[in-house]
Amino acid sequence: MQMRDAMKLQRAWQAKGAPPCAHPEMDVEFDLGGRTGDKVCTTCGESFSREELKEMGR
Ligand SMILES: [Zn+2]
Structure with a gap:
C-alpha cells in the first residue's frame, strides 16, 4: 500500500471516531x-x- 493511501485510510478511520482495530x-x-x-x-x-x-507477534 502506498503511504499516501495509508494516510487517507487513517483520516477516514479518525473521522469514524477511531474505533479499536484488531489490524x-x-x-x-x-x-x-x-x-x-x-x-x-x-x-x-x-x-x-x-x-x-x-x-x-505479526
Ligand atoms: Zn488496523
Missing part, C-alpha cells in the same frame, strides 16, 4: 516505488515498524 490484514508499505520497511493495516491505515510487528 486483521497488513500490507507492505511503499513510498512511491520503494518499500519503507513498515507494514500498514489495510483497515485503519496505521503503520507498524518491524520492531512493533515483532512485539505484536
